[in-house]
Amino acid sequence: MLKTRSFSPETLFSWHKPFGNDTTPVSVTPKPVFHRKKNNFRVRRNARNIKAISPILTPTPTTTPVETRTPQKVTAVVTVQKPGFLTNIRWSKVQDDLTEVFGRTLLLEFFSAELDPETGSEKETIKGYARRAGQDEDDNVKYEFAFVLPSEFGDIGAVRVVNEIHIEMYFKNIKVLDSSNGDVCLNMSCNSWVQSKFVSPEKRTFFTNKSYLPFETPSGLNKLRQDDLKAVRGNGEGERKSSERIYDYDVYNDIGDPDSPDTVRPVLGGNEHPYPRRCRTGRPKSTNDLSSETRSSSNYVPRDEAFSAVKQRTFYRKTAYSVLQVLLPILLREIRNGDVGFPNFTAIDTLYEQEDTEFTVQSNGIIGYLLIQLAKIILRFDIPEVVKRDYFSWFTDEEFSRETLAGLNPCSLQLVTDWPLRSKLDPEIYGSPESLITKKLVEQEIGGFMTLEEVMQNPSCIRSSQQGGGAEEEVTAGIRGGVGAATMMWQRRLGGGGRGGLDQGCDGGKREATVVVEGRVGEIRGLVVSGEADGLYMDGGGGGLQKAEGCDDEGVRQLGRNCRVEFYNQSLPRNMPQDLIRYFHHGHRLKRSNILNMQALEKKKLFMLDYNDLLLPYVNEIRELEGTTLYGSRTLFFLTEKGTLRPLAIELTRPPGNGKPQWKHVYRPCTDATGSWLWKLAKAQVLAQESGYHQLVSHWLRTHCAMEPYIIATNRQLSTMHPIYRLLHPHCRFTMEINALARQSLINAGGIIESSFSPGKYSMQLSSAVYELQWRFDQQALPADLIARGMAQEDPTSPHNLKLTIEDYPFANDGLILWDAINEWVTDYVKHYYPNESLVKSDQELHAWWKEIRTVGHEDKKEGWPTLKTPEDLIGILTTIIWVASGHHSAVNFGQYAYAGYFPNRPTIARNKMPNEDPSDEEWTSFLENPDGELLKCYPSQIQATQVMAVLDILSNHSPDEEYIGANISPSWEENLYIKSAFEVFKAKIELLGNTIDERNEDNSLKNRFGAGVVPYELLKPMSEKGVTGMGVPNSISI
Ligand SMILES: [Fe+2]
Secondary structure, three states: OOOOOOOOHHHHOOOOOOOOOOOOOOOOOOOOOEEEOOOOOEEEEOOOOEEEEOOOOOOOOOOOOHHHOOOEEEEEEEEEOOOOOHHHOOOOHHHHHHHHHOOOOEEEEEEEOOOOOOOOOOOOOEEEEEEEEEEOOOOOEEEEEEEEEOHHHOOEEEEEEEEOOOOOEEEEEEEEEEOOOOOEEEEEEEEEEEOEOOOOOOOEEEEOOOOOOHHHOOHHHHHHHHHHHHHHHOOOOOOOOOOOOOOOEEOEOOOOOOOOHHHOOOOEOOOOOOOOOEEOOOOOEOOOOOOOEOOOOOOOOOHHHOOOHHHHHHHHHHOOHHHHHHHHHHHHHHEOOOOOOOOOHHHHHOOEOOOOOOOOEOOOHHHHHHHHHHHHHHOOEOOOHHHHHOOOHHHOHHHHHHHHHHOOOOOOOEEOOOOOOEOOOOHHHHOOOEOOOOHHHHHHHOEOOEOHHHHHHOOOOEEEOOOOOOOOHHHHHHHOOOOOEOOOOOOEOOEOHHHHHHHHHOOOOOOOOOEEEOOOOOOEEEEEEEOEOOOOEEEOOOOOEEEOOOOOHHHHHHOOOOOEEEEEEOOOOOOOOHHHEEEEEOOEEOOHHHEEEOHHHHOOOEEEEEOHHHHHHHHHHHHOOOOOOOOEEEEEEEEOOOOOEEEEEEEEEEOOEOOEOOEEEEEOOOOOHHHHHHHHHHHHHHHHHHHHHHHHHHHHHHHHHHHHHHHHHHHHHOOOOOHHHHHHHHHHOOHHHHHHHHHHHOOOOOOHHHHHOOOHHHHHHHHHHHHHHOOOHHHOOHHHHHHHOOOEEEOOOOHHHEEEOOOOOHHHHHHHHHHHHHHHHHHHHHHHHOOOHHHHHOOHHHHHHHHHHHHHHOOOOOOOOOOOOOHHHHHHHHHHHHHHHHHHHHHHHOOHHHHHOOHHHOOOOOOOOOOOOOOOHHHHHHHHHOHHHHHHHHOOOHHHHHHHHHHHHHHOEEOOOOOEOOOOOOHHHHOOHHHHHHHHHHHHHHHHHHHHHHHHOOOOOOOOOOOOOOOOOOOOOOOOOOEEOOOOOEOOOOO
């Protein structure tokens, strides 16, 4: 027999440890509900009266037998949000007024928590109309229903309501008061819309604030629990109406419009274009493609997911809705050609702070004049923080690098772990996979930071590579014109087995490049040869010959002109004299740069933004679009002694296509004028790619889009009385609505993303490709994300159990504090409700929820899902979801205007190719004569820039009713002393994080967040004022 769960002070105040223990039995007996009075005394419903009890924890009282109770006079008070002004302008108002006069606005029906113990059936319910009883200080309308609670009724478990008037009503809460003294006996938080019975005849059920796992559900509520879940799942048929609360799934089949030739887009979701699911709307299919839905001016979301009135007002005012929906399309047509760039940087500056713009319109006379004046009035932007603090920062390499760690997209940078850099794409299609960023180039760039002497002090890894195409001059000479064979000889001074082996492998008399390392070099762990490897073998150090990696037939054919030899040695002695290492080629000594000391790799000092393999497959298609261009790109950074990054090189690659061969070029920071301008232009190309990746992946895909299936599953599979539903609910607020708005005007065909970002109409396909190639649930956790990118490694001795590769990495440093705080709060919460593993295993709703997320909401992703068997599994899953909704989203969202509002700092599109890519004489001359003009031509057009600026301003904005993480306790948490206390600890940690961030931003040693003109890193500072503040971590993705 199950016993009542008991608690002790030890378990109550044992934070970070499970509440209870694995052997703690769990009660199936309903316990008295604790409530909170305004005077901080709680009251509890018992048999004979309402008693005030101390707020200090007392042992859980046993339930008083129902039969000993006496009838009790109580009053139910329903608090409803005051209807908006517009809802009063309607023909049915007179009818509703009459209904109210007769006191029949709301019909309430109370359910006992328990079944009749004798008959096993539901006890008789208590029904009655609630009369209007006035308004409170916040203008909420109160309705009251007084009744007698019979002694045999027991505890109230739920209430069902019928809205008898013609307009929907927003229920805030329902309280049951003791009529004799006004004490609160029962509290039901509703925060939900109840539709008119004339619109939705189904009755609506609200449960008490006490949370129950499925098997704990009081007997009288089981059916109501199931019925309510069925109601929100719907039947998957028909078109959804805005008044409904049905949560269901569909693919992204409404971002294009197959009925219009220019806006045909593939359906996202399914084998061809894997993607998360979105909310099903059930709109009619399009005429030309039955797999797509017709588009609509408004997308359905369940009623409770829609913006609040305050949020809606703020959103549309802030968005300058008219700008997006009315003015800009007009301007788009009127502005000359629609694709005019900015004539000079002064013209860009005039966009800000009420200065005159340089817009020119086609229309003459009064219309043209009015359009210009309108544009001047509306198109005024605040000066973004990044240029407010330092007008020239956008131009500098320092800021370019710093923003990879502390800017708008701090989650793309990765540690370089493999060398040489090499594409994994098919060379037959994309050309040579070898990067032109060679060891020689890197060593030239890091000269002065790393020397060969340093190398030899701790040469735990030495590699040598030789490559065709001029990258390694000496070695290349050996293979040019020949058959391309390259061999590396390794010889021990006191042993010769290696040489013999290699000689044997080089059978065929091909040209040789020879490296002789004299001395006790220890064991060679591996020799990797790729290239014309027909006869190449390696000596793995043990004397036996192995065919070298990459030496299959395919390799022989493909790599004849591009040979590579890599030589790993894991155990060279630290004090080996340099002169014992000699490098020979055909008997001639080689420059030492041909042996790339990858100390920089070993010391974890090389980092990269790698958009090469991701973007190359799209380059040719995107280049066929008008007004945009694209390259595959690699941007290499070096971590300096100051802990800041310095860019070393940018490689841009165009794959073969349209009759042209592969083209690639490496740009470097330069001291000559031409090289310097090319470097700036290359940075603009990379920044445009960064902007696209940020918006389509780091922001949209990883937060907004990935989150929607979690929200749908949470509503469909977890009852509103389930503790995990109540934990997650604050983190779901408004996400579906903002996503629906995004499908309308941001990510749709011809929307702002397509029209203003480099990938154009392929934008969402690119997002789908990343979902397929990169996205995994188990790497959305911040620690896992950092480890996967090589930005951290596990270390039990470090804070957060992670050693950061770059110590001053503001996103990671602040994010990990937030991550840990969330994790500890979730741990306390989960372990309270699931003190042992068996409770997780037996929770059917929980398993249905997790299964639906994996197999329906994210059905295209088969890997990367943790199992859900233990409380620890659940804690990991929930912490990840909450982190994504709060910390991750805030880090990539609320800095959008601060960093990208001045578009030269983060252009969203590169409209022109590099001037040195197959230039005509005229193009090259134009570049030489007017290089800044080339940059302006590459930047977004006027209309693109202003559209994006307006959108970023909107997306960076906090609504006045924003709910920040750790700020407000939910009513159901507040009524549980354990949860309440755990939340207070969480709240304290969150407040402390704000202080810590302030301190860090004043720390002179943290160069990536402090310095002259540097924007302090505040994106993970939890609280914020309303507006565009560049800080604040809301609970949910609400913008
Ligand atoms: Fe967002």
